[in-house]
Amino acid sequence: MNDMPVDWSKKVVLITGASSGIGAACALALAERRTTLVLGARRMDKLQAIAGKAKAIGSQVIIASCDVSIREDVNALVQSAKEQFGRLDVAIANAGFGLRSPVHLTSPEHMQEIWNVNVMGTWYVMAAAAPIMIDQHAGHIIVVSSAIARRAIPQMGAYAMTKSAQLSLVEAQRLELSGRGVAVSSVHPITTSTEFFQQASQRSGKRVDGLGKTQSPELVAGKIVRLIEHPQPELWPYSPVRYALAFAAAFPVLADRLIRKQFSVEKTNQK
Numbered sequence: 007m008n009d010m011p012v013d014w015s016k017k018v019v020l021i022t023g024a025s026s027g028i029g030a031a032c033a034l035a036l037a038e039r040r041t042t043l044v045l046g047a048r049r050m051d052k053l054q055a056i057a058g059k060a061k062a063i064g065s066q067v068i069i070a071s072c073d074v075s076i077r078e079d080v081n082a083l084v085q086s087a088k089e090q091f092g093r094l095d096v097a098i099a100n101a102g103f104g105l106r107s108p109v110h111l112t113s114p115e116h117m118q119e120i121w122n123v124n125v126m127g128t129w130y131v132m133a134a135a136a137p138i139m140i141d142q143h144a145g146h147i148i149v150v151s152s153a154i155a156r157r158a159i160p161q162m163g164a165y166a167m168t169k170s171a172q173l174s175l176v177e178a179q180r181l182e183l184s185g186r187g188v189a190v191s192s193v194h195p196i197t198t199s200t201e202f203f204q205q206a207s208q209r210s211g212k213r214v215d216g217l218g219k220t221q222s223p224e225l226v227a228g229k230i231v232r233l234i235e236h237p238q239p240e241l242w243p244y245s246p247v248r249y250a251l252a253f254a255a256a257f258p259v260l261a262d263r264l265i266r267k268q269f270s271v272e273k274t275n276q277k
């Protein structure tokens with residue numbers, strides 16, 4: 007993978023889901039470095055506010071209404087980078103949402119929606135960005151997955167499914183593009199203080215809370231900036247969880263026991 011010092015002012019970075027949380031924090035962290043930004047999301051008022059701040063800091067910014075579950079929207083966003091700035095250096099597939107529901111009670115509509123946004127939306131970015139980056143013989147595709155990609159927890163099966171699916175796409179594409187100048191990375195945040203839980207609670211019709219240690223979106227964004235400087239296959243913003251999950255994969259019976267204890271599964275299931 008390319009590990010040269012980054013000339014930020016020459017970089018064009020695309021971010022989906024840039025209207026809040028980790029995506030917005032990435033946009034502002036990159037604006038501090040005068041990076042050129044191509045930002046997409048559905049809520050244009052929020053996106054305009056983030057773009058305004060980034061421009062005030064000194065970045066060139068274009069924004070577009072982009073629902074990542076619509077392939078044409080994602081293609082148009084990616085093409086706008088090429089048309090307006092002649093290149094695309096980094097594409098951050100960040101847009102996504104969470105859902106709390108037992109596997110057997112998840113509605114087909116919710117299952118389809120979370121798949122369309124979190125998985126198809128990510129794949130659309132990876133599929134549209136790759137040809138441009140292959141032509142440039144340079145680029146970096148970054149997918150914001152989750153720590154949950156490596157181990158599902160109760161009531162979050164549908165969400166975890168999408169996050170592990172994202173990781174599979176990243177692992178495959180990284181190898182497909184190795185030797186062609188394009189890095190492909192996944193990011194695995196733990197609980198991060200964003201609108202994520204409010205949005206997930208609204209969709210699930212019940213309260214969704216984070217678990218354990220909480221990080222700020224700014225901390226995650228800072229680490230994503232370093233990932234762009236020094237590409238790695240995976241970024242775990244809170245690294246101890248990475249090793250805990252390797253342990254869980256090796257010892258699934260023990261992992262089930264520990265997770266059951268932590269979540270008081272029996273009690274939750276009776277609700």
Ligand SMILES: NC(=O)c1ccc[n+]([C@@H]2O[C@H](COP(=O)([O-])OP(=O)(O)OC[C@H]3O[C@@H](n4cnc5c(N)ncnc54)[C@H](OP(=O)(O)O)[C@@H]3O)[C@@H](O)[C@H]2O)c1
Nearest residue numbers: 023025026027028048049073074101102197198200201202
């Ligand atoms: N917060 C956490 O604890 C946590 C932990 C691990 C991983 N993550 C992942 O981090 C990513 C960012 O989440 P966040 O925590 O920053 O939450 P957030 O504040 O709710 O941000 C989610 C972003 O995704 C966008 N989005 C949602 N559905 C979309 C759609 N159909 N099309 C386009 N954009 C869409 C939202 O913008 P619009 O609504 O304006 O479209 C928003 O900008 C997600 O992939 C999430 O799974 C979050």
